Amino acid sequence: MAYESLKADPNRKIKIIASLSSTREILSPQVTEADALEIRLDLITEPVVDELKKLRDSFHGPVILTVRSSKEGGAYAGGANDLWSKIGPCLDYGDLIDLEIQFKELAPVARQHNKTIIASSHQNLMPGDGELQDLIRELHSYGDIIKIAVQPQSDDDLLRLLKITSSCQYPLITSVTGTLFRYARPLLCLFGSLYTYCYIHSETSPGQYSLREMQLLAHLLSPGFVDPWFEGRPVRSGDASGFYERAEQYRKELFF
Secondary structure, eight states: OGGGGTTTOTTOOOOEEEEEOSHHHHTOGGGGGSSEEEEETTTOOSOOHHHHHHHHHHOOSOEEEEOOBGGGTSSBOSOHHHHHHHHGGGGGGOSEEEEEGGGGGGHHHHHHTTOEEEEEEEOSSOOOHHHHHHHHHHHHTTOSEEEEEEOOOSHHHHHHHHHHHHHOSSOEEEEEOSSTTTTHHHHHHHTTOSOEEEESSSOSSTTOEEHHHHHHHHHHHSTTOOOGGGTTOOOOSSOOHHHHHHHHHHHHHHHO
């Protein structure tokens, strides 16, 4: 199928994390098509260790263990100790641990287990530039990778987010909350965000694209993309029906 060659495309700048919220998703064949996986331990209510063992047999990319708090859009309402009790049994199967600022006291413990830390912050608003720079510094103080998800309220807000993403001197993942500017999710990767988050069966955040949708967007937005129908020739004005037929064929290959 068309998407099988996408993951190996050296020109693809949009790297995809599939955020998994059920054991059904963990066992889905689609997980092997993502660049990295996020295990949402705050959303998965059933035992998960056996499924993670099977996952590591088939998926060899980075795996992130995440317990997202209710304050930042997740389902976890406890403290740091209980959070670690959720992560602990899964440590052998994760490479990175996502820690919000309120749980940064766990960063030294995570490092003792040789885990990379994603220091994250999720807000349903758009901070000012000074606030964002302060946030970046705070997250960098305990994390190896910074993750910031904010909610732009205008085109100017989005432009500021793109600029901050492109100029950050630290490893960074940026995203948007909500649906208004969801189209910025893949664009942020073109400006320096390491990954974009997607889902397989169920959204873990409003506005996410599915893995299949993001694969198509990543292909179309990759530098140097030329549709095979053109064979490298310039596009001529006039009847574009042939192009749309090929686009529809490609879409069916991806989604069905």
